[in-house]
Amino acid sequence: MRFSLRFCLLFVVFLAGHRSVHAKNGPIVSGIVRAVEGTTIEFATIAIHRAADSVVVKTEFSDASGAFRFEQLPVGQYFISASQVGFDRVQTPPFSVSASDQKLPAIVLKPSSKTQLKEVTVQARKPLFEREVDRIVVNVDGSPLSAGATSLEVLSRSPGVTVDQNDNLALRGKQGVLVLIDGKRVPMTGAELGEMLRGLPANAIDKIELITNPPAKYDAAGSAGIIAIKLKKDSRQGTNGSITGSYGYGRYYKLTSGLSLNYRHKKLNIFGNYNYSDRNVFTQLTLHRRFYQNQQFIGSSDQENLGRTNYVSNTYRAGVDYSLNKRTLLGAVVSGLAMDAEARIPNVTQTFDEQGKLQSSYQSANRRNLSMPNVAANVNLKHSFDSTGKRELTADVDFAHYETHRRQNLETSFTLPLRPSTTLAGDLNGGLNIRSFKADYVHKLSDKARLEGGIKFSWVNSDNDVLFTNISEGQSVLDTGKSNHFQYDEKINAAYLNVSKTINKTSLQAGLRAEQTDVKGLQVIGNASFERYYFQLFPSVFIKQTLSKTHDLGVSLSRRIDRPTYNQLNPFRAYIDATTYFTGNPSLFPQTSYNFELTHTFKQKFITSVSYSRTDQPIIDVVQPAPEGNRQAVSTFQNLTRSDYYGFTLTLPVQPASWWTLDNNLVAYYQRFVGELAGTSLNSGRPAFTLNSTSTFTLGRGWTADLTGNYQSRQLYGFLDIRPLGQLNLGLQKTMWAKKGTLKLNVTDVLYTSPVNATSAYANYAEQFYQRQDTRIATASLTYRFGNDTLSPSRRRDGGAEDEKRRAGGA
Incomplete structure (x- = not known):
């Protein structure tokens, strides 16, 4: 069935004639901050605390009119603290938050009687983790462990997030994660995604949101959930910015630096940032393989790989926002990442017969060069139809261009039996274009009811060409068996409708998303092609019931899809x-x-959840015998028949002392896979768990410290059996120079306990591998902020091409 353009346009007309708005996830608490003389105070730090234990739940800043607001708050008892340089800190009496919105009386700050020359030590640091109704927020910028790190390293230390040996991301033990950067989907998975995230330094990130069960507004991709990375944005008035530099050392050096600039005046806001990273990474991979034929052992091989990879990346982002009037905002953003990687990986291989006698021995020198430049442009519009903001239209037009240039030179020298050396030279050039249009119309029907709807169209074109040449004794011959040319075209049309309503102590939300997909693929060599057309519906339901002042119960159901990434098909x-x-x-x-x-x-802080998901035709990463035989192995992707996931999550934040906050997160799960691959039937699973624990210490005089530990038990993922591993990290942070400077020191993987040790077994093949990377790193970082400290609320928005940008790459 085809989802026609006419239907989509009719859908927009329907939405315009009806009232629609963002789904409301909990009540809103708002207020205003004033000085004694009645003038409003902007850029005041406002923190909302749980009344039971004084733990900070969220922090915000007052805007130019002194106003602030907190959204998605669970019902319960709270109090608010407000502070600003030059004023005494104020704390409100405790108050109750119910199912309806609440506006607080004005908070009045009195001038401080202390001299302004003394260091101001009262400050509200954002908690490292914030738990909202439907997500966990990781405040990256406030953690000393972010110094000198990459975004991939920050993700690996986030609650419930794991990164395997091939850089596949999993959320609560499940793969199939949708990654967004500023609302735009990253077009990669696996190793391609890992390389891109290594090129994005953590000092460019403000926060990361982990959403396990997204509503219909989001693309239907991401069966395990969404990881939304939010980059830093400066909302201060006037001209301001920050500069950051860091240096780390493990086996090799890691250098990161960045500059951010912003100019905001009246209706105009111009912003931009640039980050440079030069990182050298050590890798060690040891392989032992055993080969069988008719269940009889016929031989084995041992391999040792020791490599060094240099990653150099330049990331940039520039844009402008202009308020056409009080209700209409027009914006444009251009961003890009240019990453180059050079790897030198020597390899030693020995093969043995069934008696353990040495059959062959050779050495390979593998030199690889990778260049991945990409650029994206976005034009966005936000319009409110009235001054109350009850009706709002947003629209985005996106274009993105990605390139991949991979050069490879694999030179192999044979010592047993002795024969001439050979060289395999590869040259890959790939291009990807993504175009999309997205529009959302929202309208608040009442204080307790909303509707929301929208449409999206996306067009993707991918073209990859690879040539392999065999060089032996000075003769070059084109290898037609390995060379290839692959073209891929995809169109996705989507529309969604989301309804939410609060009835007494019950909050209801229901959504339906429709997506129609047209796909065409062509393998030019061999003229092999495929076409797929399908229309699918993706319903979602969320129900929250307030049982009492201390107990809330929530239920969510959804259907989702993960299309193969463009390079997974290549x-x-x-x-x-x-x-x-x-x-x-x-x-x-x-x-x-x-x-x-x-x-x-x-009590609005201890969270327990149980979950179940069934996945049909799960896509897994496998290593299996190559069709060529001759004891070769191929790493690729395959569909299995089915996967069942049973999960249990426990969130246990505690505050042992006023200066010590301890956040614990446990994910226990059982995942069973059913299918057949390489002549081997699979119907098995294993109970597993991951544990994250983070301690935050307020030491005084501007010093804070973080201590994090994570542990992953033995787990079975498809045919892969992974042994336990873990990591301990320590960070220290000092605020200085009247809060304009921040010094961060950290050591990651202190005990060096994060190698991957795993096995995979089939009927005719078994592999055991040991992989260690450069994870124990000591880093020092210094950030200096300059310019005006006056804050104004930012209204920049995310774009609409988030779904396609993840799938443009593959492992």
């Missing part, structure tokens, strides 16, 4: 060593999942 090859290569799989089908979650909240 049959080009990338050689790891003389006997191992990676290739895509054009025969992959999308995986679809049904997700259920039941959540209980006690």
Whole structure:
């Protein structure tokens, strides 16, 4: 069935004739901050605390009119503290938050009697983790552990997030994660995504949101949930900015620096930032393989890879916002990432017969060069139809261009038996264009009811060409068996409707998203092509019931889809060593999942949830015998038949002392896979768990410290059996120079306990590997902020091409 353009346009007309608005997830608490003489105070730090234990739940800043607001608050008892340089800190009496919105009396700050020359030590630091109704927020910028780190390293230390040996991201033990950067989907997964996130320094990130069960407004992709990365934005008036530099050392050095500038005056806001990163990464990979034929052992091989990869990245972002009037904002943003990587990975391989006698021995020198420039442009419009903001229209037009240039030179020298050396030279050039249009119309029907709806159109074109040449004794011959040319075109049309309503102590939200997909793929060599057309509906339901002042119960159900990434479908090859290569799989089908979650909240801070999901045709990363035989292995992607996931999550934040906050997160799960691959039937799973614990210490005189630890138990993912691993990290932070400077010191993986040790077994093949990376790193970072300290609320928005930008790459 085709989802026609006419239907989408009719859908927009329908929405314009009806009232729609963002789904409301909990009551809103708002207020205003004034001085004694009645003037409003902007850029005041406003923190809302749980009355039971004084723990900070959220922090905000007052805007130019002195106003502030807190959204998505669970019902319960709270109090608010307000502070500003030159004023005494004020704390409100405790108050109750119910299911309806609440406006507080004006908060009045009195001038401080203390001399302004003394260091101001009263400050409200954002908690490292904030838990909202439907997500966990990781405040990256406030943590000393972010100094000198990459965004991939920050993600690996976030609650419930794991990164495997191939850089596949998992949320609460489930792969199939949608990654957004400022609302735009990253067009990559696996190793491609890992390399891109290594090029994005953590000092460019403000916060990360982990959303396990997104509503219909989001694209239907992401069966495991959404990881939304929010980059830093400066909202101060006038001309201001910040400069950051960091240096780290593990096995090799890591250098990161960044500059951010912003000019805001009346209706105009111009902003931009630039980050440079030069990181050297050590990798060690040890492989032991055993080969069988008719269940009889026929031989084995041992490999040792020691490598060094240099990543150099330049990231930039520039844009302008202009208020056409009080109700209309027009904006434009251009952003990009240019990353270059150079790897030198020597390899030693020995093969043995069934008696353990040495058969062959050779050495490979693998030199790889990777260049991944990309650029994206966005034009956005936000319009409120009245001064109350009850009716609002937003629209985005996005364009993104990604390139991949990979050069490879694999030289192999043979010592047993002795024969001439060979060289395999590869040259890959790929391009990807993404165009999208997105519009959302929202309208608040009443204090307790909303509607929201929108449409989205996206067009994707991908073209990849790879040539391999064999060089031996000075003769070059084109290898037609390895060379390839792959073209891919995709169109997705989507529309959604979301309804929410609060009835007494019950909050209801229901959404329906429709997506119609047209896909065409062509493998030019061999003239192999495929076409797929499908229309699917993705319903979602969320129910929250307030049982008492201390107990809340929530239920969510949804259906989601993960389409293969563009490079997962691409049959080009990338050689790891003389006997191992990676290739895509054009025969992959999308995986679809049904997700259920039941959540209980006690005293607005202790959260327990149980979840279940069923995934049909799950896509997994596998290493299996290559079709060429000759003891070669191929890393690729395959569909299995089914996967069942059962999960239990426990969030346990405690405050042992006024200066010590301890945040604990436990995810226990059982995941079973059913399918057949390489002549091997699979119907198994294993109970597993991950544990994250973070201690935040307020030491006084501007000093704070973070101590984090994470542990992942033994787990079984498809055919891969992974041994336990963990990591301990320590960070220290000092605020100085009248809060304009921040010094951060940290040591990650202090005990060096995060190597990956795993096995995979099939009927005719078994592999055991040990992989260690450069994870124990000591880093020092210094940030200086300059310019005006007056804050004005930013109204910049995210774009609309978030779905396609993740899938433009693959492992």
